[in-house]
Structures are given as structure tokens and as C-alpha cells.
Amino acid sequence: METDIEKWLGKEGEKVLREIGIKKEHTILDFGCGEGNYSLPAAKIVGEKGRVFALDKSAFKLTELLKKAKLAGLENIKTIETKGQLKIPLNDKSIDVVLFYDILHSYYFSTNERKKLLKEAYRVLKPEGFLSIYPEHIGLKEIEEEAREANFYLEKKYSKRLIHEYSYTNGYILNFKKLSR
Numbered sequence: 169m170e171t172d173i174e175k176w177l178g179k180e181g182e183k184v185l186r187e188i189g190i191k192k193e194h195t196i197l198d199f200g201c202g203e204g205n206y207s208l209p210a211a212k213i214v215g216e217k218g219r220v221f222a223l224d225k226s227a228f229k230l231t232e233l234l235k236k237a238k239l240a241g242l243e244n245i246k247t248i249e250t251k252g253q254l255k256i257p258l259n260d261k262s263i264d265v266v267l268f269y270d271i272l273h274s275y276y277f278s279t280n281e282r283k284k285l286l287k288e289a290y291r292v293l294k295p296e297g298f299l300s301i302y303p304e305h306i307g308l309k310e311i312e313e314e315a316r317e318a319n320f321y322l323e324k325k326y327s328k329r330l331i332h333e334y335s336y337t338n339g340y341i342l343n344f345k346k347l348s349r
């Protein structure tokens with residue numbers, strides 16, 4: 169029998185990410201991508217003309233991600249290994265979709281650091297791009313408020329069956345768009 173993670177990486181992850189707005193040819197940043205539970209399905213959707221920047225501070229996780237990408241025949245994922253800094257090494261207004269999936273909680277970031285990271289998301293996103301947040305271990309209201317302070321507005325809230333580590337869970341995805349400054 170297929171496990172949750174096999175189902176997710178097979179077809180279901182792609183379906184969910186299409187439903188929340190990821191499209192062919194998009195350039196995606198998956199910040200704190202881990203082993204690629206979201207980068208891998210995103211890369212299938214964006215195709216040859218799109219690209220996924222999979223950023224993480226864990227070299228081990230990025231290596232695991234690349235092994236999975238190779239097995240799936242995906243060549244459009246570029247990994248970025250960082251030292252955990254909040255500055256994102258990408259140009260202003262260069263990204264269609266930033267994913268902050270299960271990353272913004274206090275285990276990794278203080279409120280102040282989250283504010284800096286949200287500013288960075290704002291900087292790298294194209295004017296029509298969107299920030300997509302899957303808030304695990306943090307309140308929805310808190311993150312909505314912090315995103316608003318960083319000049320985003322909530323465009324849409326989705327209730328979905330999502331993958332969390334290796335198992336399914338029910339959760340929310342919040343999509344934010346940029347208010348102009």
C-alpha cells in the first residue's frame with residue numbers, strides 16, 4: 169500500500185499546489201524547503217521554463233531533495249544552501265511565488281526575525297506575485313497581522329489536506345499579495 173508521502177509526491181501534492189495558484193513557467197522560492205515535499209510537486213507544475221529555488225540551511229536535506237529530484241527526472245530545481253541568514257540571495261522582484269511552509273514558527277524564528285523575513289519576501293516578489301504561507305505551530309491571526317504589517321494583504325485562505333513531514337494533516341494555506349508601497 170502507498171504511504172501518505174508516496175501519494176503526495178506521486179500526484180496529490182501537484183494537485184493541491186495547482187489549486188493554490190502555482191502555474192506553468194512560474195519561478196518559485198521555497199524557503200526552508202527541507203527534503204522537498206513542496207519543491208518537488210512545484211517543480212513538476214512549473215515545467216522546463218519555470219524554476220524552483222529550494223533554499224535551506226541543512227546541506228543534508230538539500231542532498232536528499234536532489235536525490236528525489238533526480239529520481240523524478242526534474243532538472244528545474246536549483247538548491248541554495250545558506251547559513252540560516254534572513255537575507256535571501258535573490259534579486260528584487262524576481263519571484264512569482266514565495267513559499268513559507270511550516271517554517272515561520274518560534275522554533276526557528278523570533279517575531280522580529282519573522283518580520284525581517286516577511287520584508288525579504290516582499291522584496292524578492294514580483295509586483296503580481298504572491299506569498300503563500302502554511303502556518304504550522306503558529307496562530308493564523310498572528311501571521312495574518314504580521315504579513316499585513318509587512319505590506320501584504322490576505323488574498324485567499326484554503327483549507328487543504330497537506331503533507332506534514334511524512335504524513336497527511338489538515339491545514340490552511342494563506343495566500344498574500346503585495347500592497348504597493
Ligand SMILES: C[S@@+](CC[C@H](N)C(=O)[O-])C[C@H]1O[C@@H](n2cnc3c(N)ncnc32)[C@H](O)[C@@H]1O
Pocket residue numbers: 199200201202203204205206223224225226229250251252253254268269270271276332333
Ligand atoms: C519543518 S521543516 C519544513 C520543510 C518544508 N518546508 C515542508 O513543509 O515540508 C523546516 C525546514 O526549514 C529549515 N530552516 C529553518 N530555519 C532556516 C533558516 N533560517 N534558513 C533556511 N532554512 C531554515 C530547516 O532546516 C528545515 O529543513
